[in-house]
Amino acid sequence: MSTMRDALLGFIAELRAAAVRISVAESMDAMRAVAAAGLTRTRMREALAATLIKDEADRVVFDEVYSRYFGGARPARGAPHRSKQARAGVHGAGGADDAGASSAPPARQNDAARGVDPAPRQPKGGASAPSGAEAPPEAAREPAASAADSLVDEAEPRPAGLEAGHSTRMRAAERVPFSQYSDLEYEAAHQALAALKRRFRVRLSRRLRLAKVGRIDFRRTIRAAIQHGGAFADLRFRSRRQRHIDLVVLADVSGSVRYAASLMLELVAGARECFHKVRSFVYVDRMADADFERGHLVMAPPLDLYAKSDFGRVLSQLWERRSTLLNRATVLVILGDGRNNRRPSRADLLRDIGRICRAVIWLNPEDSARWGTGDSAIAQYGRAVDALLSCQNLHELEHNLSRVT
Amino acid sequence: MDITAEFVAEGLRRARYITNERVETAIFLALALDKPLLIEGPAGSGKTEVAKVLAEILHTELIRLQCYEGLDEARALYEWNYQKQLLRLQADEHQGLRWEELSEHLFSREYLLERPLLKAISTPRKAVLLIDEIDKADEEFEAFLLELLSDFQVSVPELGTLRAIERPAVVLTSNRARELSEALRRRCLHLFIDFPGIEQERRIIELKVPELDARMAAEAARLVNALRKLDLKKPPSIAETLDWARALVRLGIKELDTPTLRATLGVLLKHEDDRTRVETKAASLAGRAR
Numbered sequence: 001m002s003t004m005r006d007a008l009l010g011f012i013a014e015l016r017a018a019a020v021r022i023s024v025a026e027s028m029d030a031m032r033a034v035a036a037a038g039l040t041r042t043r044m045r046e047a048l049a050a051t052l053i054k055d056e057a058d059r060v061v062f063d064e065v066y067s068r069y070f071g072g073a074r075p076a077r078g079a080p081h082r083s084k085q086a087r088a089g090v091h092g093a094g095g096a097d098d099a100g101a102s103s104a105p106p107a108r109q110n111d112a113a114r115g116v117d118p119a120p121r122q123p124k125g126g127a128s129a130p131s132g133a134e135a136p137p138e139a140a141r142e143p144a145a146s147a148a149d150s151l152v153d154e155a156e157p158r159p160a161g162l163e164a165g166h167s168t169r170m171r172a173a174e175r176v177p178f179s180q181y182s183d184l185e186y187e188a189a190h191q192a193l194a195a196l197k198r199r200f201r202v203r204l205s206r207r208l209r210l211a212k213v214g215r216i217d218f219r220r221t222i223r224a225a226i227q228h229g230g231a232f233a234d235l236r237f238r239s240r241r242q243r244h245i246d247l248v249v250l251a252d253v254s255g256s257v258r259y260a261a262s263l264m265l266e267l268v269a270g271a272r273e274c275f276h277k278v279r280s281f282v283y284v285d286r287m288a289d290a291d292f293e294r295g296h297l298v299m300a301p302p303l304d305l306y307a308k309s310d311f312g313r314v315l316s317q318l319w320e321r322r323s324t325l326l327n328r329a330t331v332l333v334i335l336g337d338g339r340n341n342r343r344p345s346r347a348d349l350l351r352d353i354g355r356i357c358r359a360v361i362w363l364n365p366e367d368s369a370r371w372g373t374g375d376s377a378i379a380q381y382g383r384a385v386d387a388l389l390s391c392q393n394l395h396e397l398e399h400n401l402s403r404v405t
Numbered sequence: 406m407d408i409t410a411e412f413v414a415e416g417l418r419r420a421r422y423i424t425n426e427r428v429e430t431a432i433f434l435a436l437a438l439d440k441p442l443l444i445e446g447p448a449g450s451g452k453t454e455v456a457k458v459l460a461e462i463l464h465t466e467l468i469r470l471q472c473y474e475g476l477d478e479a480r481a482l483y484e485w486n487y488q489k490q491l492l493r494l495q496a497d498e499h500q501g502l503r504w505e506e507l508s509e510h511l512f513s514r515e516y517l518l519e520r521p522l523l524k525a526i527s528t529p530r531k532a533v534l535l536i537d538e539i540d541k542a543d544e545e546f547e548a549f550l551l552e553l554l555s556d557f558q559v560s561v562p563e564l565g566t567l568r569a570i571e572r573p574a575v576v577l578t579s580n581r582a583r584e585l586s587e588a589l590r591r592r593c594l595h596l597f598i599d600f601p602g603i604e605q606e607r608r609i610i611e612l613k614v615p616e617l618d619a620r621m622a623a624e625a626a627r628l629v630n631a632l633r634k635l636d637l638k639k640p641p642s643i644a645e646t647l648d649w650a651r652a653l654v655r656l657g658i659k660e661l662d663t664p665t666l667r668a669t670l671g672v673l674l675k676h677e678d679d680r681t682r683v684e685t686k687a688a689s690l691a692g693r694a695r
Contacts, residue, residue, distance in 0.1 A: 029438065033437075037437075055595075059597065226484075
C-alpha cells in the first residue's frame with residue numbers, strides 16, 4: 001500500500017519538476033482517485049489526469065511524464081506495479097492468468113500489445129493480475145467494438161486531441177522569450193496574439209464595472225431597488241465606459257526588440273475602445289507615427305531600421321510635440337532595451353515628461369541580466385520613470401500592459 | 406445504487422452517449438469522490454450533454470444555471486418575492502397583526518423565490534447541478550460560487566442557515582472565453598472533451614442518425630475529420646456533424662461528391678472565411694472521403 005503511495009508521490013514530484021503546479025490537496029485527491037478507479041492502466045492514467053491536470057495545455061507534459069515514469073507496453077520492472085496488482089485483489093490464480101493471457105482472443109492481444117491491459121505487466125512471481133479475469137467478461141460484452149476501437153485508436157494520434165494540441169502550442173508560443181525570437185517564433189506568437197487580444201480587452205473592461213463614482217449602472221441600481229420597493233435608494237455605479245486614459249505608446253523597432261514592439265502595438269490596437277485616446281509611435285533614432293493597417297505596421301515617416309538607436313533625440317522630439325500629445329491624463333508606455341549607442345541619454349527630458357503626464361512606464365524585453373551592460377542606459381532611464389518592468393515574453397507583456405493601464 | 410466505473414460506463418451506454426474512457430473515468434470520479442467536475446473544450450463537443458446524461462444515469466433531476474455576464478447572487482441563489490410580500494401586507498392591514506406574527510408569515514419559504522443554486526441545496530434527493538458556461542460569469546460570481554461549492558450551505562438572514570441534505574453532483578462547463586480562477590480549477594476535477602476521432606464520430610453518427618447508411622456515415626466522419634485538420638476559425642464540432650448528417654438524410658443524398666459538399670457546407674462551417682477556404686478545397690476533400 002505504501003509503495004503505491006510512494007510511487008504516486010514520486011510521479012507527482014516528477015510532474016512538479018516538469019513545471020506543472022500541483023497542490024497538496026490535489027495530490028491527496030489523486031491518491032483517493034486511484035484508490036477508487038481501480039487500476040487498469042488507462043483508468044489509472046485518466047484518474048490521475050483528472051485530479052492533477054487542471055489545464056489541458058499540461059496534458060502533453062503529463063502523458064510524457066506518465067509513460068516515462070510508469071513504463072510503456074512492455075512488462076514493467078518496477079516494484080510499484082507488483083504491489084498494485086497485489087492490492088487490486090486476487091481475481092484468479094496466477095496460473096490461470098498466464099493461460100488466460102496466452103489464449104486471449106485477438107482483440108485482447110491487440111489491447112495487450114498497446115499496453116491498455118495490465119496483462120503484460122504481470123510480475124514474474126506470478127502474483128495475480130486483474131487483467132486475466134477481466135478479459136473474459138469484458139470480451140463477452142463487446143469484443144467487436146473494442147477490437148475496432150483498439151485498432152482505430154492505434155491509427156489515430158494519441159494522446160493530445162486536435163484542440164488540446166492547439167492550446168498547448170499557443171501557450172508555449174506565449175512563453176518563448178523575446179531574446180530567442182526569429183521570424184518563425186514571431187509567426188507563432190502572432191497566432192497566439194488573437195486569444196491574447198481578447199484576454200487583454202476583457203481584463204481592461206472588467207475593471208470598469210464596479211465603482212463608487214461614475215455613471216449610474218442602471219441594471220444594478222434597479223436590481224437593488226427591488227428590495228426597496230422600487231425606490232432608488234441605493235445607487236450603483238460603473239466607471240466611465242472608456243477609462244480616462246490617453247495612452248501613448250512608444251516602441252523601439254531596432255534589432256531584436258522589433259518583434260516585441262510589433263506585438264505590443266497590435267495588442268494595443270486591438271483594445272482601442274478601452275481608452276479615451278490611443279497614439280502609437282515607433283522609434284530607432286527618431287520618432288515616427290505608427291499605424292496598423294490590415295495587419296502590417298506602417299510607419300510615417302518610414303524609419304531606417306538599421307540606424308543606430310538614439311533615444312535622446314527621440315525624447316527631444318517628443319518633448320517638442322508635448323503640447324499635442326501629452327497631458328495630465330496621458331500614460332506613456334515605452335518599450336525598448338534602453339541601449340543608446342553611448343549617445344546622450346537625455347534622461348532629464350524623460351523626467352520632465354514624467355512630470356506632465358499621469359505616468360510613464362518602461363517595459364524592457366531584454367533579458368534582465370544584461371541590463372546596464374555595454375551601451376545600455378536603462379539605469380538612468382529607469383530612475384526617471386514611474387515604473388520599469390521586465391517583459392520577457394508575450395505572456396508577461398500582456399500581463400504588464402493590463403496592469404499598468 | 407453502487408457507484409462503480411462499470412456502472413457509469415453502462416449508464417452512458419444506455420443513455421446513448423458514446424465517449425472514451427477518459428470521460429467515463431472523470432464522471433465516475435466526480436461521483437465517487439464527490440467533487441465538482443469542470444468540463445472544458447470546444448463549443449458543441451458535448452459538454453452540456455454530460456450533465457444531462459449524468460442526470461439520466463442517476464435517475465434524478467437536472468438543475469441548470471446558465472451563466473452570463475452580470476449574473477449575480479440574487480439571480481442565482483434566491484430572492485424574496487417582494488411583490489407577494491407587499492400584497493400580503495396590504496391584505497393583512499385590517500387584521501392589526503403584531504409585527505412578530507406578520508414577519509413569521511412574510512419571511513417564510515412561501516415567499517422565497519428559489520433560484521437554481523438554492524433549489525440544488527434544498528432538494529431531498531441528490532440532484533445534478535449544471536453550471537453552464539461559467540466563463541461568461543464574472544470573477545465575483547466565481548468567488549461566491551467557490552464558497553458555495555465547498556460548504557453547500559447558504560445563510561438566509563431571515564431563515565437561518567440552509568444546509569444541503571444531499572450534496573448535488575456538480576458539473577461546470579467552460580468554453581475558455583476567459584481564464585477561470587486557480588481556486589475554482591483546483592476545487593474541481595478537470596475534464597477536457599476534445600473533438601472525437603474518426604471511429605468514434607462514425608459510431609456517434611450511426612447511433613444518433615440511424616437513417617443515414619453506414620457507408621455514408623463513415624465517409625461523413627472522415628470528411629469532417631479532414632476539415633478539422635485545416636486551419637479554420639471554428640472547426641466543426643460533433644454537434645455540427647450530426648446536423649450535417651441529418652441534412653444529408655433530409656436531402657436524400659446518396660453520394661458525397663463535390664457539388665453536394667459545396668451546397669451543404671453552411672451546415673458545417675459557420676464563418677464565411679472558413680467556407681471560402683474550404684470551397685476551394687472541396688474537390689480534394691470529397692475525393693478523399695471516398
